[in-house]
Amino acid sequence: MTSIITRRRFNFGAGASAAALPLIGTGARAQAPLGVGFIYVGPVGDHGWTWTHDQGRLALEKEYGAKIKTSFIEKVAEGPDAARAIRQLAQAGNQLIFTTSFGFMNPTIQVAKQFPNLKFEHATGYQRAENVATYNARFYEGRAVIGTIAGHMSKSGQAGYIASFPIPEVVMGINAFTLAARKVNPNFRTKVIWASTWYDPAKEADAAKALIDQGCDIITQHTDSAAALQAAEQRGVFAFGQASDMKAFAPKAHLTAIVDDWSGYYIKRVKEVMDGSWKSGDVWHGIKDGMVKIAPYNDAVTPAARAAADEVTKGIVAGTLHPFTGELKDQKGTVRLKAGEKASDELMSKMDWYVDGVQA
Amino acid sequence: MTTAILVSILMTLVAASTPILLAALGELVTEKAGVLNLGVEGMMLCGAVAGFAVAFSTGSTMLGLLAAVMAGVATAMVFAVLTLSLTANQVATGLALTIFGIGASSLIGAGFVGRTITRLGPVFPAALSEHPWLRAVFGHDIVVYLSLALVIGVSLFLRRTRPGLILRAVGENDASAHAIGYPVIAIRYAAIAFGGALAGLGGAYFSLALTPMWADGLTAGRGWIALALVVFAAWRPGRLLLGAYLFGAVMTLELQAKAAGITWLAPELLAMTPYLATVAVLTMMSLGRRAGRANAPACLGKPFSAS
CATH class of the missing domain: 3.40.50.2300 (Response regulator)
Incomplete structure (x- = not known):
């Protein structure tokens, strides 16, 4: 299941806007699928950096099917305004949120403080917290x-x-x-x-x-x-x-x-959230781990x-x-x-x- | 070897200048009619995506160019209806048009990301277009020659023809033009449509000739350069041509200097030059130099409603 929230992109037609609606109010109920959110800096269609992260998200859906529910916000500008987008995903009931660009570092830390029960993962950064881990590729x-x-x-x-x-x-x-x-x-x-x-x-x-x-x-x-x-x-x-x-x-x-290739890391971290073994940390994976x-x-x-x-x-x-x-x-x-x-x-x-x- | 590099630089320069020249020429005509359309970037992107979509689907680059022109006109018409018929603020509407164009082109183009097409090729046969140095003149594609012809055409139209005089009258004093019976709104519709057509064509030059692909925000801000260029040129087509090629030259030489390892000339300085020149021209104009003041359309950006 996917819901897409697009900023700065015009949603024509009822299908697109209807897809965004179910997000509101999906709290963490018992038996509910695990919400996994992504913040992208570019458009999914850049065929580069953001596209590879979205491939990771799709790999998650393939791996866990109905057990998870992913959503993403694309084209989020780096800097303070990103906090709004991250908070939106946090309030929508996602329990694990990946913020996939260096410039999301401070907003991620800031929002993570407000949602101590949620887990955050920030790509390519160096600031961590109890509920914020970092990851990067060699x-x-x-x-x-x-x-x-x-x-x-x-x-x-x-x-x-x-x-x-x-x-x-x-x-x-x-x-x-x-x-x-x-x-x-x-x-x-x-x-x-x-x-x-x-x-x-x-x-x-x-x-x-x-x-x-x-x-x-x-x-x-x-x-x-x-x-x-x-x-x-x-x-x-x-x-x-x-x-x-x-x-x-x-x-x-x-x-x-x-x-x-981020899919291996994403699949592992989602599993850890599911079985309660997720811990903050820092990984820098390369060819050996399949991230490059x-x-x-x-x-x-x-x-x-x-x-x-x-x-x-x-x-x-x-x-x-x-x-x-x-x-x-x-x-x-x-x-x-x-x-x-x-x-x-x-x-x-x-x-x-x-x-x-x-x-x- | 040196000739080869010089010719190659010249070819890159012309290619880099052409889309800016086209978009700026369209905007020049629009502004001459008294309308300030800041949506050039948006219209360019709509032209770029429509051109690529049609060229990819039909396999014909020419149909792609045609579609780009129509897409540019269609986008411009949104602006025209809002500002002319509904007398909305031109600056705000133009900015909105750019944001709309970025979004709409991204939506339409989503299915075309990662695809590629055959690049728009040279007009002349290989004997001329691949000649070691003759290709500097004959090695370009149809849009390059068209853009040069359009500069001459627009220049003659504005200065030597009656319709051109009427268009300028509408831009200089809309009330008087209306009083002596000219259809101010209709003329402005036509001028905006022409601006949209050339912006669309300029945008398609990116997706069909320079980088034959579609990616979000493909024109990367060239629409704003085109807007600055119209002011730089003091609304004169001849000077616009010069300005566009100056922009192209600076953009190309900046990269060539870096590639050649020239360190004494800061590339940042080179990159600033055209903008500094624009500011200098603007300053001279506001100081009341005749050259500039005589050309800035007096009714630029003012809404008109027939009473």
Whole structure:
């Protein structure tokens, strides 16, 4: 069972408005299904970040059927106003609420205080409470895999990287990608364009074109649309998908994609609420736990590149390979990791420096 | 190699400028008739989604462009009925139209997310359109040439034809135009429809040519740039063309500078330039320079009702 509350979206027809009605007054009665709510920052139709969270919600419905009742509010602006949307879900009888963007952190904590009996889960944040847990994915592991492929597949030894904002999450990805590529080709260079937006398809496409003009023959991105892939397809160079498998947009260019898969975590946490074992905590899951996945390789990926990429994936899963292993220096020559040392989560979550080979 | 990069930059520049030019040209005509329609972004999005939906369903990009024009006109008519027939406040209605367009396009487009179509291709045969440097002139699609023709057309219409003179009269002094027998409301309906048509076409340029896909908010605020551009151009089609290409050049060069690793020129500075220029033009106009004041339609944004 699903009910959809859409803000800033016009509900034409009785069906849409009727679907929103049953939410009001569904208190926690005995035998009633467990209410699970989601707050999304983007539209479900972004085919990226929000879409992957909604796939997680759908996986929940498939797993638990009539035992749960999910609902979501999409396109919720980050910041104070989000509290209203979170409170709406809390008052509608949901017992577990996922808030799926960094900017929902303070509103989530605030609403959680008002509803001490409900459980909250906030994605990518760092503030926790008795009834607020946090979760995030180790996307940098996926970056290391695609970086390895880029090192093998690039003829010019130059990749173009369309990035959003210089926050640790993005910087970490750029470094992991470049380090992996330079293991294959020591002269590999990554040219970064800061788009200063998460989402502007035309600008992302133009950035890709500019990078290709400057000699990059591999395009990767940390922005949300598939426009850069389309530009790569048009110009006949390779590219990687972001957040979801984007092969449909660029059948020839799309080598593989880093896919976010939240379903395993969501299913586990809902079960814990059902049997009363839910506790607040913090998880940062990666390839090993299935939260980060690598999409099927394109036929164009050479056997050598496949083998090397699989090797990296296996090493990460086995724990023998960490994308950030010393000795590691930043561009100024400061030693960030001693020989053999593996980066701590603390170091990575504060990363504000670049490795050699990055032009940012 | 250098020629190849220059030609490529030029192609990107033209492509980036075209949708802004189209939307701004439509708004220019609307404003010349004395109507301020702030709903350009909304009309562009409706055009973008309608164009993509029809092109995807029929497989014809041309039908998609046609549908976009009609969708733009339809959206503009909502505005026209509210502001002209019901004399609602133009600023508030225009803003509402943008919000409506964002929502409506998202609703219509929900089923088309993740789909893709064949990109709108060049007009001329491959010998010209894929030539290493001739393609800078002949390598564009039909909408680019159409937009340039429309600039000339609108310019001639406004300055050299009688209907153009009447349209300007309606925008300059609606009461006088009404007194000597011109149908003020009907002319404004037509001007708003033209603005909607070009906004729809500009929007479809995103979903059919630049990034052949549909995603929510695809135009990402270009409608607002178009609005600023009309003021920047002091309501002159020629200067509008210059302004649109200046915007396109700045947007393209900003990215090229970043890709080339040029660090001495702050890209943020480059990104600010067109807006600073707009503010400068506005300031000059309010200081009473003749060039600007002569062109701002005197009745812009004022409701009219025949008494």
